Amino acid sequence: QVQLQESGPGLVKASETLSLTCTVSGYSIRSGYYWGLIRQSPGKGLEWIGVINHSGTTYYNPSLKSRVTLSVDTSKNQFSLKLSSVTAADSAVYHCATSYAGWSFAYWGQGSLVTVSS
């Protein structure tokens, strides 16, 4: 069973960079799948941030592309998000996720709440 766990600071200052790491267990990132980040602002819907595969191929949400970087560390079985120049609008629960089926997410982390402070 694939398990994902998010980790990172829960509080980030405005204009700084949000960093989040997703640790995968029960499956090797090298084996395949695309690994994704989805966020949910308080009381709002889901927003796709992007995905990355084991070789580092990335696809990003166009609305966030200029500020987002996904990276993968197969030796640690982790992938990571960096979101630069954050504002209060970036405050959200950030989820790591993946799936055996294309463009869907069957396995999710519990989510990590990130608050942007001024």
Next chain:
Amino acid sequence: QSALTQPPSASGSPGQSVTISCTGTSSDVGGYTYVSWYQQNQGKAPKLIIYEVSKRPSGVPDRFSGSKSANTASLTVSGLQAEDEADYYCSSYAGSNYLVFGGGTKLTVL
């Protein structure tokens, strides 16, 4: 790219069927078979209940079914149960390696 359109709310009595729509365009829902549905309970991570329009992951009851017609996808929950009360989100591949979600529908079991 705009979010897919879902009704904010839906409701039904136990045992009834309810259908939630997810409307997009020919560039997303209408153009691909990568439509998924998620169930989310308060404070929990979303759970995949339908993928590729109508496929159910292992363990998802067959009370949940998905379909698509033109630019609108639908999730039908048959034999409503109290435990089905949750938020439901659709998503669709929108081309150019981009995924879009719907705004979500709150399902209430009366």
